[in-house]
Amino acid sequence: MAATPAPPTTAPGTLYLVPAPLDHGCDTLTPLDDVLPRGTLRTAARLTYWICENAKSARALLKRIDAVEPLAATLQAQQIAELPRAVHKKGDHTGATGFDARPLLAAALAGHDMGLVSEAGMPAVADPGSSVVRAAHALGVPVVPLVGPVSLLLALAASGLNGQNFAFVGYLPQEATERADRIRALEALALRTGQTQLFIEAPYRNAAVLQALVQTLKPSTQLAVCAGATLAQACNTSLRVADWRRRADLLPEQVRALPSVYAIGP
Incomplete structure (x- = not known):
C-alpha cells in the first residue's frame, strides 16, 4: 500500500491583491492616502514578495507607500517578479499563452505572504493577473483582495x-x-x-x-x-x-x- 503523503510542514502564505492608484502615466500624482485606505497601505508595506505587471512601476508604487507607511524591507531587498510580456498583450484569463503561473507562487508555498499588483487599479480586473489568482486557488494559497480604486x-x-x-x-x-x-x-x-x-x-x-x-x-x-x-x-x-x-x-x-x-x- 502506498504511503499517504505527509501534510506540508509550513502553512502557505496569503496572496494579497493590492490595488494601485489610477494616476499611472499622469503628470500629477494623487496623494496615496487619498485613494488607498490605511489598512491597504499597512498590508502592502509589510509584504516583501511581489508579482507585478512591470517591476519599475511596482518599485515606484512601493516608494510612494514607504512615504506613508514604512516598508518592512528596503526597495533593493524587495523580491519582485514580472508577468511575461505575452500575458500583457494577450491577457491571461483563457490560458491561450500557455503561461504557468504556479512557479511565481513559490514564496507563498514556503509560508511568505505575497502581493499581486498591476500598474493601475485592481490587478486581474482589466489588467493581467488572473492566471496568478487561479494558480493560488489551485495550490491552496489564500487570496485576499484589498480595498482600492477600480x-x-x-x-x-x-x-x-x-x-x-x-x-x-x-x-x-x-x-x-x-x-x-x-x-x-x-x-x-x-x-x-x-x-x-x-x-x-x-x-x-x-x-x-x-x-x-x-x-x-x-x-x-x-x-x-x-x-x-x-x-x-x-x-x-x-x-x-x-x-x-x-x-x-x-x-x-x-x-x-x-x-x-x-x-x-x-
Whole structure:
C-alpha cells in the first residue's frame, strides 16, 4: 500500500491583491492616502514578495507607500517578479499563452505572504493577473483582495446607466471600420437588453474613440465618459449622443488626455 503523503510542514502564505492608484502615466500624482485606505497601505508595506505587471512601476508604487507607511524591507531587498510580456498583450484569463503561473507562487508555498499588483487599479480586473489568482486557488494559497480604486466601477457609478446589468468589453478595435462595426454591435446589445457596455482606451486614442462614438451611435443613446477617475482634474460626463454632437466643449483637451472609461446604454 502506498504511503499517504505527509501534510506540508509550513502553512502557505496569503496572496494579497493590492490595488494601485489610477494616476499611472499622469503628470500629477494623487496623494496615496487619498485613494488607498490605511489598512491597504499597512498590508502592502509589510509584504516583501511581489508579482507585478512591470517591476519599475511596482518599485515606484512601493516608494510612494514607504512615504506613508514604512516598508518592512528596503526597495533593493524587495523580491519582485514580472508577468511575461505575452500575458500583457494577450491577457491571461483563457490560458491561450500557455503561461504557468504556479512557479511565481513559490514564496507563498514556503509560508511568505505575497502581493499581486498591476500598474493601475485592481490587478486581474482589466489588467493581467488572473492566471496568478487561479494558480493560488489551485495550490491552496489564500487570496485576499484589498480595498482600492477600480476605474470600471467608479465610471459605472458616475454614468447614471444600468448598474444592475453591465458588461466590460475591453478595448475597441483600432481600425476605423472595425471600430465602427463594434460600436454598432455593442449599442444594439445595450438597446436590446438594457445592459450597460463598458470599455476603456489608452489616453492617446481618446480623441479618435470619442469622435467615433459620437459619429456612430444613435442620437438617443446615452454615452458616458469617466476621464481621470480619482484625479484632481477628473471629469464625468453622461449625455445623449445628440447633446454630445451639439457641444464640442464637453471634454476639454486636458481631460481627453487622461485615462478614460466609456459606457453606453439606453
